[in-house]
Amino acid sequence: MTRASKAALLSGLIFPGAGHLALRHYGRGAALIVLALAALAVLISSLLQRAQGVVERINAGDIPADFAQIVEMATATTTGTHSPAENTAPIVLLICWLAGIIDAYRLGTAAKKS
Secondary structure (H helix, E strand, O other): OOHHHHHHHHHHHHOOOHHHHHOOOHHHHHHHHHHHHHHHHHHHHHHHHHHHHHHHHHHHOOOOOOHHHHHHHHHOOOOOOOOHHHHHHHHHHHHHHHHHHHHHHHHHHHHHHO
């Protein structure tokens, strides 16, 4: 397996920027990791807030502690209540992941030619 393939697999399967670190491109790797972690933090925070809302409604007695109703409540989408950060975070994470794979492969290929 070539260095380019290993770097692309690390970035694709482990985390964005992992392939860059393996290729010793620490600046790019760190930038991708920080950006992806920030997007992931926004997503996790949003999910935790949504889960906390469901728990509060269960504790208040608004919804019974029935599994089917809890799942329905948790998966119900509330349109228009998401912040711009919550809307862009999945897109940023996807772009980081794809850019990490493509750039790590490109850098690995370029290193082989040098």
